[in-house]
Amino acid sequence: MDPGLPLVDCGVDVVVIGAGQAGLSTAYHLHRLGLSFVVLDGALVPGGAWGSRPPTLTMAKVHGVFDLPGAHRTASPDESALPASEVVGRYYADYERRFALPVERPVTVTSVSSLPDGRLLVAAADGRTWTARAVANATGTWTRPHWPYYPGASSFRGRQLHSSQYRGPSSFRGQRVVVVGGGHSAAHILSEIADTAASVTWVTRRPPEFRTGEFSPDTGRAIIADVDARVRAGLPPLSVVAVTGLGYTEVVREAMEKGVLNPRPMFSRVLPSGVQFPDGSVVEADVIVWATGFRAALAHLAPLHLREPGGGIRMSSTRVVRDPRLHLVGYGPSASTVGANRAGRSAALEIRDLLASAATQPAA
Numbered sequence: 001m002d003p004g005l006p007l008v009d010c011g012v013d014v015v016v017i018g019a020g021q022a023g024l025s026t027a028y029h030l031h032r033l034g035l036s037f038v039v040l041d042g043a044l045v046p047g048g049a050w051g052s053r054p055p056t057l058t059m060a061k062v063h064g065v066f067d068l069p070g071a072h073r074t075a076s077p078d079e080s081a082l083p084a085s086e087v088v089g090r091y092y093a094d095y096e097r098r099f100a101l102p103v104e105r106p107v108t109v110t111s112v113s114s115l116p117d118g119r120l121l122v123a124a125a126d127g128r129t130w131t132a133r134a135v136a137n138a139t140g141t142w143t144r145p146h147w148p149y150y151p152g153a154s155s156f157r158g159r160q161l162h163s164s165q166y167r168g169p170s171s172f173r174g175q176r177v178v179v180v181g182g183g184h185s186a187a188h189i190l191s192e193i194a195d196t197a198a199s200v201t202w203v204t205r206r207p208p209e210f211r212t213g214e215f216s217p218d219t220g221r222a223i224i225a226d227v228d229a230r231v232r233a234g235l236p237p238l239s240v241v242a243v244t245g246l247g248y249t250e251v252v253r254e255a256m257e258k259g260v261l262n263p264r265p266m267f268s269r270v271l272p273s274g275v276q277f278p279d280g281s282v283v284e285a286d287v288i289v290w291a292t293g294f295r296a297a298l299a300h301l302a303p304l305h306l307r308e309p310g311g312g313i314r315m316s317s318t319r320v321v322r323d324p325r326l327h328l329v330g331y332g333p334s335a336s337t338v339g340a341n342r343a344g345r346s347a348a349l350e351i352r353d354l355l356a357s358a359a360t361q362p363a364a
Helices: 021-033 048-052 084-098 185-194 216-234 240-244 251-259 297-305 337-360
Strands: 010-017 035-041 109-114 120-124 131-136 159-162 176-180 201-205 263-265 269-271 274-276 282-284 286-290 321-328
Touching: 010 021, 010 120, 010 337, 021 035, 021 048, 021 084, 021 131, 021 337, 035 131, 048 084, 109 297, 131 337, 176 185, 176 274, 176 282, 185 201, 185 251, 297 321, 321 337
Parallel strands: 010 035, 010 131, 131 321, 159 286, 176 201, 176 286, 201 263
Antiparallel strands: 109 120, 120 131, 269 274, 274 282
C-alpha cells in the first residue's frame, strides 16, 4: 500500500453524515432496504440540533415536530414542561438502539472526495476514513450560524451573540437588548427576555409577514415547490421564514401579548454603545442578539466541486445533479421537519437504485 494514502477503516455501501432527524430517517430506510451503511455524527450525544436548543424551549412549544419514521411519538402531558433537548435526545437515543442503527460519534467529517475506482472517500478529523459507493449528507445548518456584516460591529462595547448561543433569559436581566431577525427564533427570544430585560428592540431586514389561517397541505406543497425550483436552478435555498412567514404559534402569540413584536427597519450601523438607524436615530444597547439564521454546513463537500455559478447546488429531489452518488437530505425543500423524513426515504430508494444499476453495468 502506498504510505501516502490514508488508512481506510471501513468500506460500506453508504456513509450517512449526520444523525439528526434527516440522517436518522435516511438510516432507517437504508436499514429496511438491506444496504450496508454507517452513520457518522459530530455530536457527543444523540439528538441532533435539538441537543443545542436552550433549556427554556420546552415540549409544550415544539408541537411534535421531532418525529422519526417508524416510531411516532407524542409527548405525554407530564413532559410538557421539560426541555425539548432532553426529551428529544432520549427519543433519538432510543430510536438508534431500537433499530440497531450503526451510529459512530463523535466523528467530525472534514472532507468527501472521489477515489479512482469511483468510490467516495470520507475523511474525519481524527484520521479515520471510510469508503462508500454513495454518501447521504445530513449535516443540516446548526453548526454554521450566519453573522451578517454591518459597519461598526467590531466597535460595539457590549455583548454580541447568535441565537444558537442563547441559553435563556437570565443573563439579560436589567439590560437593553436589540434582537435582529424576523424568524421564530427572534420571536422566542423576544418573548422570554421581555420579562427580564430593561428594554427590547426588534429589528428586521424585511417587514415580517405573519401567516394567518391554517398551514394547509396545499400551502405546504406550494412552499416546497418554490424552494424546489430554486435548488433545481442551482440557486441557494431561502430561509424557512422567507417562504413560510411567521405562523401564530404559542411563542408568537405570547410575544404579541407582551407587546414586543413591534419591528423597526434594519439599522445602518453599529455604534460602540448601540445601533444607529438610517434616519439618524440611535438605540442604546448592552446586548445585540443576531437571530439571523444559518447556512448549510457543506464545507466538507468542497473537494467534489458541487457549486453552480448561481452559488447553490443543483438538485433533483435529494440527488446532486453534478454527482448522483451524493444526496443532500435536509437541504432545500427537505429542510423542514416533515420534509426531512420524506427526503430520507427518497434518498434511500434512489441510492438503492443507483447501486443496483452500477452493479449491472459491464466492466470497462
